[in-house]
């Protein structure tokens with residue numbers, strides 16, 4: 072029987088996917104907070120939701136079952152019962168900076184008095200100080216944080232379900248994320264895996280959990296085949312974490328035998344590998360030309376296990392050749408974002424023109440605003456399903472970032 076998580080490629084027909092519908096969290100902040108929350112603008116929520124529904128409908132119309140993160144968390148907590156709900160809240164408050172003390176107790180009181188659904192939505196949306204009729208008298212609150220409006224920051228990046236965890240084979244990595252703005256997000260996924268009846272006790276492997284020290288995010292984790300994973304060395308994923316997960320995947324006989332580490336520029340526009348490189352067919356990929364040097368050069372390393380169980384690391388610089396080698400293909404088609412025009416490539420990459428989601432071999436979901444790249448994809452024979460993108464794109468993520476495939480058909 073297929074496990075509740077089963078992903079052995081980037082392109083196998085998408086059967087089950089997890090999304091998060093944008094809620095109050097995407098507008099519950101000030102312009103001043105934007106850089107820290109990793110947003111470049113504040114989306115207009117009703118339109119963002121409409122666009123997101125359009126995305127979900129497109130996936131459903133093409134045969135995918137859509138699960139929502141927010142519902143799964145509520146269902147997991149309800150299945151777990153009061154003790155689980157209390158422990159969950161306690162840990163969430165601790166990770167939000169209130170390990171104990173009066174503010175912890177006040178917040179606990181406030182949130183535990185809600186229904187589970189209200190509590191989960193509230194934790195995601197953030198808790199403002201003026202919601203509680205209580206004035207903290209401690210020195211930190213009085214002297215340092217008096218002008219700060221929140222007890223609990225909103226989590227606007229939750230609709231990028233790709234990043235807090237990544238499905239790999241019959242399991243997943245639950246990620247230790249890079250920035251404080253996102254670190255609490257992967258706790259939702261851990262809760263689902265531990266307590267949701269659909270996922271708990273189903274023999275799923277957690278290849279690497281969120282308590283591990285090195286940083287890794289799902290936007291950097293690409294399943295190229297049932298034996299090869301590519302991982303970006305990026306602003307968000309450290310080389311140490313890549314070695315660590317490679318070791319665990321090899322040791323635990325996950326089926327993956329090779330990890331391809333690809334180093335990309337470390338900046339906000341290209342925070343993850345999937346913002347500049349995605350797999351969209353057996354032998355076709357999108358790539359942002361800005362990451363390739365002369366003659367398509369880019370630093371990559373293949374990591375394998377040698378006879379003694381040690382990691383063996385091999386450096387390469389020709390992306391096309393490495394991909395051919397690891398996938399056993401005679402030819403591959405690297406399709407440049409923006410058709411290769413450097414201005415258009417940069418503009419469309421900024422709005423996630425390289426961040427395509429394959430829902431079957433050669434069938435991709437993309438943002439409609441990247442019309443040049445979309446046309447190029449069509450010219451290369453792909454079927455392109457465009458979705459609305461004016462507001463969603465303000466969070467700096469596209470269709471791949473907004474989706475966590477849980478089950479794909481094997482190729």
Ligand SMILES: NC(=[NH2+])NCCC[C@H](N)C(=O)O
Nearest residue numbers: 109231290343466467468472
């Ligand atoms: N898989 C991705 N590329 N995700 C994009 C995430 C964007 C989000 N604002 C962040 O900076 O974390």
